[in-house]
Amino acid sequence: MEGAHAMNLPVLDARGITLRRGSRDVLRGVDLHIGRGELVALMGLSGGGKTTFLRAVAGLEAFDAGTLSVDGVNLVAGRLPAPDVLKARRRKVGMVFQFHHLFEHLTAAHNVCLALVHVHRVPRHEAERRALALLDQMGVGARARALPRELSGGEAQRVAIARALAVDPPLLLMDEPTASLDPARRDELGDTLERLTRSGRTLLAATHDDDFARDYADRVIVMADGLVVEQGDPAGVLGSPQHPATRQLLSQKKRSNGGGSDS
Amino acid sequence: MIHRRVRQAHSASGTACLGAMLALVAAMVSPPRAMAQPPSPAAELVWGGDAEGGSPYVEADPRDPSRVVGFEADVAALIAAKLGLRPRFQPVQFASIDASVKRGDFVIGLSGIEDTPARRAALAVTVPYYEFREVLTVRAADAPRIRVLDDLRGRRVGTLGGTIAYEILLDAQAARGVVAVSYDDDVHPYSDLALGRLDAVLLDHVLADKAMRRERGLVTHPETVAVGHYVGVLDRTNATLRDRIDAVLLDAMRDGTLEGIFRRWGLWNDDQPKLYARVLTAAVPAAAGLAPAAQAASRSEGAEAQPPAQGHTETAAAVQRYLPALFRAALVTIVLSCLAMALAVAMGVFIASGRVYGGRVLRTVLTAYVELTRGTPVLLQLFVLYYGLAEFIRLPAFVAALIGLGLNYAAYESEIYRGALEAVPKGQLEAARVLGLSERQVFTLVRGPQALRLALAPMTNDFVALLKDSSLVSVLTVVELTKQTQIFAANIGSWVVPGALCAAMYLAMSLPLARAARRLEAKWKAPTP
Numbered sequence: 001m002e003g004a005h006a007m008n009l010p011v012l013d014a015r016g017i018t019l020r021r022g023s024r025d026v027l028r029g030v031d032l033h034i035g036r037g038e039l040v041a042l043m044g045l046s047g048g049g050k051t052t053f054l055r056a057v058a059g060l061e062a063f064d065a066g067t068l069s070v071d072g073v074n075l076v077a078g079r080l081p082a083p084d085v086l087k088a089r090r091r092k093v094g095m096v097f098q099f100h101h102l103f104e105h106l107t108a109a110h111n112v113c114l115a116l117v118h119v120h121r122v123p124r125h126e127a128e129r130r131a132l133a134l135l136d137q138m139g140v141g142a143r144a145r146a147l148p149r150e151l152s153g154g155e156a157q158r159v160a161i162a163r164a165l166a167v168d169p170p171l172l173l174m175d176e177p178t179a180s181l182d183p184a185r186r187d188e189l190g191d192t193l194e195r196l197t198r199s200g201r202t203l204l205a206a207t208h209d210d211d212f213a214r215d216y217a218d219r220v221i222v223m224a225d226g227l228v229v230e231q232g233d234p235a236g237v238l239g240s241p242q243h244p245a246t247r248q249l250l251s252q253k254k255r256s257n258g259g260g261s262d263s
Numbered sequence: 264m265i266h267r268r269v270r271q272a273h274s275a276s277g278t279a280c281l282g283a284m285l286a287l288v289a290a291m292v293s294p295p296r297a298m299a300q301p302p303s304p305a306a307e308l309v310w311g312g313d314a315e316g317g318s319p320y321v322e323a324d325p326r327d328p329s330r331v332v333g334f335e336a337d338v339a340a341l342i343a344a345k346l347g348l349r350p351r352f353q354p355v356q357f358a359s360i361d362a363s364v365k366r367g368d369f370v371i372g373l374s375g376i377e378d379t380p381a382r383r384a385a386l387a388v389t390v391p392y393y394e395f396r397e398v399l400t401v402r403a404a405d406a407p408r409i410r411v412l413d414d415l416r417g418r419r420v421g422t423l424g425g426t427i428a429y430e431i432l433l434d435a436q437a438a439r440g441v442v443a444v445s446y447d448d449d450v451h452p453y454s455d456l457a458l459g460r461l462d463a464v465l466l467d468h469v470l471a472d473k474a475m476r477r478e479r480g481l482v483t484h485p486e487t488v489a490v491g492h493y494v495g496v497l498d499r500t501n502a503t504l505r506d507r508i509d510a511v512l513l514d515a516m517r518d519g520t521l522e523g524i525f526r527r528w529g530l531w532n533d534d535q536p537k538l539y540a541r542v543l544t545a546a547v548p549a550a551a552g553l554a555p556a557a558q559a560a561s562r563s564e565g566a567e568a569q570p571p572a573q574g575h576t577e578t579a580a581a582v583q584r585y586l587p588a589l590f591r592a593a594l595v596t597i598v599l600s601c602l603a604m605a606l607a608v609a610m611g612v613f614i615a616s617g618r619v620y621g622g623r624v625l626r627t628v629l630t631a632y633v634e635l636t637r638g639t640p641v642l643l644q645l646f647v648l649y650y651g652l653a654e655f656i657r658l659p660a661f662v663a664a665l666i667g668l669g670l671n672y673a674a675y676e677s678e679i680y681r682g683a684l685e686a687v688p689k690g691q692l693e694a695a696r697v698l699g700l701s702e703r704q705v706f707t708l709v710r711g712p713q714a715l716r717l718a719l720a721p722m723t724n725d726f727v728a729l730l731k732d733s734s735l736v737s738v739l740t741v742v743e744l745t746k747q748t749q750i751f752a753a754n755i756g757s758w759v760v761p762g763a764l765c766a767a768m769y770l771a772m773s774l775p776l777a778r779a780a781r782r783l784e785a786k787w788k789a790p791t792p
Contacts (some may be wrong), residue, residue, distance in 0.1 A: 038758065045424060060697065093697070097690060097694060099690060099692035101693065102694070103691060103694065103709055105712050114695075114700075118704055164697075208378035
């Protein structure tokens with residue numbers, strides 16, 4: 001792994017990240033490096049720390065120790081940084097939430113151009129043009145004037161991706177992107193994400209979905225109990241899992257699918 | 264409803280506070296309803312009056328607050344004794360005496376009630392038993408310049424609402440540009456005059472004399488602006504009883520009993536023997552012709568002669584006369600409500616965001632403000648603003664009303680906004696933060712707009728409530744719709760038509776508003792085309 005991506009600086013470089021919530025250690029020293037253009041599946045059982053790690057990267061949660069750098073912008077441990085540092089960081093990271101969190105009072109198009117207009121000071125006219133182009137690219141151009149509550153789950157996710165991409169962040173975080181998608185929609189999403197990585201975007205997706213990881217990820221990282229316990233190419237990690245947590249993850253999946261969904 | 268509120272206002276103000284409250288308590292523990300029909304032999308004569316009017320008319324006895332004293336109490340006792348009844352006092356708000364006697368709360372009203380054509384049309388009125396003069400009181404410094412109503416063009420002149428004096432001021436307002444200011448009691452006109460809020464007060468000489476003993480630096484001019492008479496009022500179905508009472512009063516004029524009463528209260532003067540002579544002469548044919556005779560005797564400069572009511576035409580004429588005033592009052596109501604709501608919304612947003620985002624000190628201060636404001640009556644707040652703070656800052660009545668209502672409603676608005684702000688899902692805020700929006704932008708672009716949608720329905724509700732609560736500011740001499748209706752009703756002696764008109768006007772203001780709010784809500788909910 002190190003060899004494959006040593007050529008360019010990692011887009012995401014996390015070292016020894018710890019995060020304590022009350023008396024519980026949610027992250028206990030996470031080391032994680034992701035190179036430009038990679039699509040990485042962050043896997044693990046619920047409560048393993050995947051979502052918390054994404055939130056720390058997005059600057060939504062302060063961590064207690066370690067260093068965290070995204071495309072050259074560093075966050076220090078302790079507390080959330082000053083607004084200007086945070087703002088710089090947030091331009092580097094886009095996030096698509098599991099439940100999308102589209103702004104309920106704004107149309108799809110206005111969801112996408114909000115940050116362009118108010119953070120990046122793009123003229124409204126130009127911002128709307130870009131928003132429409134992005135929505136078209138995501139295949140939801142026809143829904144530009146719809147309000148979030150009028151969108152299907154798949155449509156809402158595409159709008160959420162467009163919103164995250166509007167400010168052109170190098171790193172895109174996704175939390176459980178396939179959780180509410182049927183297989184056909186899942187494949188569409190996979191194709192979309194592959195297209196994004198081909199154009200140089202870096203993607204980190206927290207997921208339970210090993211089929212998705214196998215089919216689309218360049219690399220799988222497994223977290224358990226607040227630590228990275230296993231990583232490598234999907235076929236290797238998911239084909240012959242070494243860590244008990246990985247094995248448990250896969251057996252759980254088999255049970256819930258009634259035996260076999262391997263493609 | 265209105266009356267009860269105004270009564271509370273007076274108690275809160277501390278005007279005749281104790282007496283009024285005790286009278287109220289006495290009223291509550293006593294049997295509820297007086298007989299509208301002639302009372303049975305062993306029964307009581309229930310008589311109504313406003314104990315807040317105070318001495319020398321009727322007030323709670325300082326030595327025994329369960330009793331009332333005053334010349335009206337003595338007259339009531341006299342009438343009751345001659346009829347073989349026991350007198351019992353029923354407290355009532357001054358402006359409501361006519362309506363109250365009609366609905367049978369008491370048999371006779373005795374409370375410095377003025378003899379007017381409208382009263383004669385609507386009620387059975389006794390012979391006049393006291394003659395008073397309307398006199399002008401001014402600040403001592405102004406006394407040389409302001410002697411008569413003509414000197415008061417463009418100046419504010421106060422009086423008690425629903426009285427002959429108020430009618431005179433309304434005429435003077437139309438003819439001479441005097442600004443008439445109506446009060447619900449006879450104490451505050453004089454205190455406001457002393458404070459400089461008024462330039463003169465026009466009222467009965469009895470009240471003026473009383474005020475001169477209380478307030479310093481005032482002068483009452485001896486010139487008589489008008490003459491009027493006090494009478495007792497009964498329901499028209501009680502005309503027979505009224506005739507018996509008239510006979511008692513005429514006897515008391517002849518044998519000096521009334522003179523004794525008025526001497527005891529220091530009110531006897533040369534006007535009274537002349538009045539009694541006129542009344543007694545007119546009453547010679549006795550019982551049968553008494554009512555019209557007394558009517559002829561009671562005509563005065565203040566209450567010009569008008570034939571008694573001729574049913575519908577009279578009411579129609581009154582409606583026509585009062586309609587412009589009602590529209591003006593409705594305009595005051597809507598302007599006051601809109602401005603007060605604007606203040607409440609602005610302050611409410613500030614308080615709510617301070618409580619959601621502010622530090623501990625700010626949060627504590629704002630929470631204390633909200634609790635204090637919600638936990639005390641708005642009437643008390645209005646009185647404190649207008650009368651309580653008058654020593655430090657003399658707010659004009661409209662401004663005090665606007666600030667009082669606005670600040671009161673701000674507390675309620677802030678709670679709505681705080682709830683709405685806290686109801687916006689956290690995910691919405693995080694999504695906005697991740698996009699790089701500053702906290703201020705998160706508030707103005709995402710949280711605020713979404714909270715506003717949640718707050719709209721309760722806000723509309725509050726605005727309609729404010730529209731109606733604006734009637735409370737009549738205690739600060741602001742004549743808004745309810746107050747004007749009260750004046751109208753007192754003038755024609757009936758609540759039916761004024762009440763219906765008033766209700767229609769409130770509905771005309773509140774219904775379109777509720778409709779607009781519903782539309783906006785529907786628009787926010789509807790799918791986009």
